[in-house]
Amino acid sequence: MRVESMHFKARATKAVADGALQAKLTAARGLFVEGRRRAVEQVDFEALREAGAAIRQRTLDHLDLWLERFEREATRRGAEVLWAKDGDEICRLVVELAKRHGVTKAIKSKSMLSEEAGLNAALEAAGVQPVETDLGEYILQINDNEPPSHIIAPVIHKTKEEVAALFERVHQTPRKTEIAEMTREARERLRPHFLSAEMGISGGNFLVAETGSVALVTNEGNGRMVTTLPKLHVVITGIEKVIPTLEDLATLMRLLPRSATGQTISNYFSVLTGTRGGGESDGAVHRVFILVDNGRVGLIGSEFQDMLRCIRCGACMNHCPVYQTVGGHSYGWVYPGPMGSVLTPLFVGLENALDLPQAATLCNQCGVVCPVKIPLPDLLRKLRQKQTERGLRPWRERAALRMWAWLAVHPRWYALTAALIARSLKLLAGRRGRIRHLPLMNGWSAGRDLPASQGRTFRELYATRDGGTGSSP
Amino acid sequence: MNSRTDILGRMRAQLGRTTENGAAGERDIDAYLTARPRGPLAAMEGDLVACFEAASLALNSSVERLGTVDVVPAAVARYLTARQLSLAAAIWPRLAHLAWAASGMAVDARAANGDDLVGITGVFCAVAETGTLLLCGAPDAPATVSLLPETHIAIVDSTRIVTDMEAAWTLLRKEMSELPSTVNFISGPSRTGDIEQTLVLGAHGPYRVHILIVEDA
Numbered sequence: 001m002r003v004e005s006m007h008f009k010a011r012a013t014k015a016v017a018d019g020a021l022q023a024k025l026t027a028a029r030g031l032f033v034e035g036r037r038r039a040v041e042q043v044d045f046e047a048l049r050e051a052g053a054a055i056r057q058r059t060l061d062h063l064d065l066w067l068e069r070f071e072r073e074a075t076r077r078g079a080e081v082l083w084a085k086d087g088d089e090i091c092r093l094v095v096e097l098a099k100r101h102g103v104t105k106a107i108k109s110k111s112m113l114s115e116e117a118g119l120n121a122a123l124e125a126a127g128v129q130p131v132e133t134d135l136g137e138y139i140l141q142i143n144d145n146e147p148p149s150h151i152i153a154p155v156i157h158k159t160k161e162e163v164a165a166l167f168e169r170v171h172q173t174p175r176k177t178e179i180a181e182m183t184r185e186a187r188e189r190l191r192p193h194f195l196s197a198e199m200g201i202s203g204g205n206f207l208v209a210e211t212g213s214v215a216l217v218t219n220e221g222n223g224r225m226v227t228t229l230p231k232l233h234v235v236i237t238g239i240e241k242v243i244p245t246l247e248d249l250a251t252l253m254r255l256l257p258r259s260a261t262g263q264t265i266s267n268y269f270s271v272l273t274g275t276r277g278g279g280e281s282d283g284a285v286h287r288v289f290i291l292v293d294n295g296r297v298g299l300i301g302s303e304f305q306d307m308l309r310c311i312r313c314g315a316c317m318n319h320c321p322v323y324q325t326v327g328g329h330s331y332g333w334v335y336p337g338p339m340g341s342v343l344t345p346l347f348v349g350l351e352n353a354l355d356l357p358q359a360a361t362l363c364n365q366c367g368v369v370c371p372v373k374i375p376l377p378d379l380l381r382k383l384r385q386k387q388t389e390r391g392l393r394p395w396r397e398r399a400a401l402r403m404w405a406w407l408a409v410h411p412r413w414y415a416l417t418a419a420l421i422a423r424s425l426k427l428l429a430g431r432r433g434r435i436r437h438l439p440l441m442n443g444w445s446a447g448r449d450l451p452a453s454q455g456r457t458f459r460e461l462y463a464t465r466d467g468g469t470g471s472s473p
Numbered sequence: 474m475n476s477r478t479d480i481l482g483r484m485r486a487q488l489g490r491t492t493e494n495g496a497a498g499e500r501d502i503d504a505y506l507t508a509r510p511r512g513p514l515a516a517m518e519g520d521l522v523a524c525f526e527a528a529s530l531a532l533n534s535s536v537e538r539l540g541t542v543d544v545v546p547a548a549v550a551r552y553l554t555a556r557q558l559s560l561a562a563a564i565w566p567r568l569a570h571l572a573w574a575a576s577g578m579a580v581d582a583r584a585a586n587g588d589d590l591v592g593i594t595g596v597f598c599a600v601a602e603t604g605t606l607l608l609c610g611a612p613d614a615p616a617t618v619s620l621l622p623e624t625h626i627a628i629v630d631s632t633r634i635v636t637d638m639e640a641a642w643t644l645l646r647k648e649m650s651e652l653p654s655t656v657n658f659i660s661g662p663s664r665t666g667d668i669e670q671t672l673v674l675g676a677h678g679p680y681r682v683h684i685l686i687v688e689d690a
Contacts, residue, residue, distance in 0.1 A: 043513070153667060228616050247512070251513070253638060265532075267660050270657050281583070281612070301487035
């Protein structure tokens with residue numbers, strides 16, 4: 001997927017002004033936030049978060065060894081394990097597999113890594129028809145491959161009327177009014193694809209080292225179709241997804257659905273291992289794992305390693321005041337919200353996503369809800385620090401900070417400048433008492449007024465306190 | 474250099490991997506895989522069957538309790554007739570021995586195809602905490618029967634209801650030499666909330682899941 005994170009400000013500005021989008025974001029916020037709140041009350045969620053973080057950390061500490069364990073067991077059970085350095089290599093491997101198995105059509109259950117790689121375009125170029133089967137992803141695909149705006153709810157930015165119009169145009173069927181009818185229409189459209197595709201492509205929520213399995217969570221049942229019906233099943237996952245045992249899987253499954261959608265459990269949860277057994281009439285005959293780096297290895301052992309614990313639940317974006325205001329498309333790549341603001345600069349380069357680490361209030365809502373206790377605000381702050389160290393901040397900000405630093409160590413000049421600014425602002429505000437347009441900071445004042453200062457500085461006021469007993473500057 | 478060598482090599486460099494700490498790491502892994510500690514469990518109170526039933530209902534499954542297994546075909550026929558659903562069904566070969574025809578059912582013991590409207594399965598076990606069915610793929614228990622038809626009917630032996638997913642794994646480890654290639658946890662009918670976050674049942678899988686709990690299987 002092309003990186004468009006450099007357009008964050010322009011896109012966010014547009015999103016804020018889009019009344020329809022704002023209404024949808026507000027509605028979804030209520031559902032996700034309230035749903036999660038209710039779901040976490042049923043269990044000792046804090047103890048679970050602690051355990052979940054420890055499980056994820058355990059494999060990261062010895063990731064090379066755990067991956068070898070996983071590979072050994074998966075291979076023993078008859079699966080093939082491949083490795084990909086980047087998105088191009090994912091595409092190359094999948095296209096090769098498709099060619100080797102004579103594939104003309106591939107059904108896909110949601111895989112964020114295939115978005116990272118731009119896999120659909122590569123398949124099409126190779127003459128293989130990719131069909132997205134998650135309802136949301138399907139809607140995006142038939143809408144000219146629109147990018148998703150949320151990792152769990154990809155079409156959170158669309159109304160049912162927009163979907164109805166899209167279906168009418170693309171399916172050439174009478175327009176539907178009820179969401180249930182649209183869902184049925186998509187089901188009927190996709191069923192023949194499920195039954196005829198020669199290859200299924202899925203992501204993986206977890207890899208279990210102990211058993212060499214992939215664990216896959218869906219509500220719609222498309223994940224089961226994709227992994228059961230075609231003879232060839234390709235799993236594309238990040239190298240960080242490995243966990244030790246089935247017991248650990250049980251713990252993480254108490255965290256994931258609650259954090260993602262407020263469910264106690266997702267409808268379908270499949271644990272798939274090796275290949276179809278002797279005498280079985282369904283299930284994959286060939287299972288191939290593609291374990292992907294695409295920037296992840298660089299985080300191991302680094303100050304950003306905690307980010308690799310992420311289980312892609314989406315709770316951080318659901319609870320983020322910035323995401324709730326600007327929506328997912330503003331972030332300009334695969335992952336929106338706080339996790340996206342950390343991952344995108346790390347995966348695609350700090351210089352290609354300059355605004356993302358700044359697109360946060362550091363309020364720590366994300367840190368509080370994260371099921372694996374990723375200190376997201378700390379990581380965002382570290383990214384900001386890196387931006388400054390590498391001189392990647394805008395010249396005006398750097399100049400302003402240098403000036404401020406100089407003033408801060410020269411008290412007389414500080415007092416003089418502060419007095420000048422305070423008086424100018426009072427003058428600028430006039431009788432209204434509010435400043436509409438700030439010189440040099442019009443971006444800030446475009447959306448709000450600045451209350452005018454009273455015209456005197458703190459030190460001047462302090463000096464007059466108690467008849468002037470305060471120490472004078 | 475191939476990608477595997479490259480990825481693992483960079484990973485080892487960043488982890489500061491040495492022969493000694495590698496050996497220690499392997500020992501830690503062996504110990505952990507032997508101990509397989511459980512995380513915090515949800516508190517479960519009262520009768521397991523009642524808990525399972527309540528949790529299943531909360532996930533939009535329907536539940537009927539039966540005394541013995543020989544009344545299952547009649548109960549299935551009754552359920553389908555009441556909803557004007559087809560009496561023809563794909564069924565796990567494992568369940569073919571029940572007296573289906575005598576209850577007016579026309580069952581095919583095989584994997585399901587896209588045209589089957591009803592699928593009848595057993596379960597490996599069921600999980601009380603979440604109202605979840607655990608099905609293991611096998612030659613006489615094809616996975617498609619619980620997936621492709623619009624109606625899924627599952628027969629659950631009440632003695633096979635366990636507290637939680639951890640207990641299900643323990644049972645599976647006890648009874649099977651290794652993990653079957655397909656293990657499916659099913660919790661109610663297929664659903665989606667993708668359009669305007671509005672819940673719709675019957676996305677790609679079954680529209681309805683009917684669970685028959687048999688006391689004396």
